[in-house]
Amino acid sequence: MTGAVTAAGQDSPDAALELRAEGVRKAYGATVALEHADIALKAGQVHALLGENGAGKSTLVRILTGAVTPDAGRMLLHGAPYTPHSITDARRDAVATAFQELSLVPNLSVAQNLLLPRLAPSGLGLISRKEVIAKGREILARHGLDRIDPSAEMARLPLSDRQRIEIARAIENAGRVLILDEPSASLAETDWLFAQIEKAKARGVAILYISHRLAEVRAICTVATVLRNGRSIATVDLDNASNDDIFEMMVGHRVEADRPSARRATLPGTPRIAMKDVAGSELKGVSFELNAGEVLGVAALEGQGQRELFRCLAGLERPERGEIRIDDMPASYHSPKQALKFGSGVSYLPEERKTEGILAGLSAATNVVLPFLPRIARAGLVSQKREVASAQVAAGAVEMNPRYLTFPIGDLSGGNQQKALMARTLASGAKTLLLFDPTRGVDVGTKESIYAAISAFAEEGGSVLFYSSELPEIVQLADRCLVLYGGRVFDSFSGGQINEQHLVAAMIGHHDTAEQEAAI
Numbered sequence: 001m002t003g004a005v006t007a008a009g010q011d012s013p014d015a016a017l018e019l020r021a022e023g024v025r026k027a028y029g030a031t032v033a034l035e036h037a038d039i040a041l042k043a044g045q046v047h048a049l050l051g052e053n054g055a056g057k058s059t060l061v062r063i064l065t066g067a068v069t070p071d072a073g074r075m076l077l078h079g080a081p082y083t084p085h086s087i088t089d090a091r092r093d094a095v096a097t098a099f100q101e102l103s104l105v106p107n108l109s110v111a112q113n114l115l116l117p118r119l120a121p122s123g124l125g126l127i128s129r130k131e132v133i134a135k136g137r138e139i140l141a142r143h144g145l146d147r148i149d150p151s152a153e154m155a156r157l158p159l160s161d162r163q164r165i166e167i168a169r170a171i172e173n174a175g176r177v178l179i180l181d182e183p184s185a186s187l188a189e190t191d192w193l194f195a196q197i198e199k200a201k202a203r204g205v206a207i208l209y210i211s212h213r214l215a216e217v218r219a220i221c222t223v224a225t226v227l228r229n230g231r232s233i234a235t236v237d238l239d240n241a242s243n244d245d246i247f248e249m250m251v252g253h254r255v256e257a258d259r260p261s262a263r264r265a266t267l268p269g270t271p272r273i274a275m276k277d278v279a280g281s282e283l284k285g286v287s288f289e290l291n292a293g294e295v296l297g298v299a300a301l302e303g304q305g306q307r308e309l310f311r312c313l314a315g316l317e318r319p320e321r322g323e324i325r326i327d328d329m330p331a332s333y334h335s336p337k338q339a340l341k342f343g344s345g346v347s348y349l350p351e352e353r354k355t356e357g358i359l360a361g362l363s364a365a366t367n368v369v370l371p372f373l374p375r376i377a378r379a380g381l382v383s384q385k386r387e388v389a390s391a392q393v394a395a396g397a398v399e400m401n402p403r404y405l406t407f408p409i410g411d412l413s414g415g416n417q418q419k420a421l422m423a424r425t426l427a428s429g430a431k432t433l434l435l436f437d438p439t440r441g442v443d444v445g446t447k448e449s450i451y452a453a454i455s456a457f458a459e460e461g462g463s464v465l466f467y468s469s470e471l472p473e474i475v476q477l478a479d480r481c482l483v484l485y486g487g488r489v490f491d492s493f494s495g496g497q498i499n500e501q502h503l504v505a506a507m508i509g510h511h512d513t514a515e516q517e518a519a520i
Ligand SMILES: Nc1ncnc2c1ncn2[C@@H]1O[C@H](COP(=O)(O)OP(=O)(O)OP(=O)(O)O)[C@@H](O)[C@H]1O
Pocket: 028, 031, 032, 033, 051, 052, 053, 054, 055, 056, 057, 058, 059, 060, 411, 412, 413, 414, 415, 416, 441, 443
């Protein structure tokens, strides 16, 4: 492997070199987020930044983009010293970023958000609303997003479209360097994203691409820098590095091969969830059952009703029609908190951790134990020691490093926040879990632990309904899978029938006719 650990992308004087960072360090109090990071981005090249959760990727992004000042190291933009003190400084130098936790203003319109970087909020008053909308419409059209209404309030858009707006805005401002921090995290497919990246690449923009999805990285990037514990371990040519090589660089040791997926037999008895002909704004009549001991996957392209399905089951929305029964009782709860106490308990891992999931001011430990505080209280009180001890048990199931538990959860990396929420959902005591994209932003190694925890939960009689934007996750984990299309269950698969080919065909509304003919 050492042959592959070349100085790819870091060679001597090169006219195409856009942005270089050397020996960058950043500590937050006692936490050293970056120890010694080096990276060199070239014009017209898509460069991946890889590393486990907490490796320092987003911190490096924040430094390159002026949001955070490094403690040491230097940066050069096109050979000249580059010392941005704010995101606006970086944008002035044509370096722009689409952030992992989107940086859009929810109560402004799409058009206002698209123009914001070039027009301070106060300046928005100087041009007419009509002009703002017209300019917004132009930008949307340039990025193939004509279907989005420029006057719509940002908060009303689904997460996937908000992510697209964040990306389109970054591309508009990235004359030289474009940084994309987990840009596909909320997208069910990458066609649009990759087309935009190819266009930027053709313009000679240097692109930094961060993702935990290796297949995606291989499809769009040519080189990768691997960070481990805040250090750049290597920059490799992706053609010369296998996935195993990359995992080894990320975690520091060889990783075991994937476990084969275990299909479970469901337990007889009353279904935990029985949904009959449920319809609402996106759902057009969905019926299914989830049994004890079963892991049921939901596959769908964006906007096929999956969000409404989960929100109805979590008590956040009321269906317009149809019936939902939990443990054979009509689901009469109106919030995830009530759902947790209903029947044998329904616990919800939401789509948006920042707004629906974490309580930012509180420690990671408090966030983890929140649903079962009464269970661990003594005379109504919970000591910090007891809280951390209980949280440690829960965190162990998702391989979350216990040292993070005392941190305010908002200070954790995105992937570690997700692990904390997953730990909370698993440890809630509920027998039914509703998991919306459970491993979003979680690194490759930890994903396996989360799959193992979900499987173990089902083997002990728990029931899991999960939606995933990553098909391999459904193939590996689900005993049965529903494919939603146009708000309906278009097809369903079980056991060995669950493969990516079947799922992809059904997700675009095609039945696999060859298979069906063969079966006749
Ligand atoms: N504002 C902050 N205060 C304290 N610690 C922080 C802060 N921001 C980041 N850290 C810590 O710095 C380390 C690196 O975090 P960073 O977000 O850069 O990781 P990452 O590689 O982007 O992870 P992920 O893949 O989960 O997004 C983590 O240990 C994190 O807890």
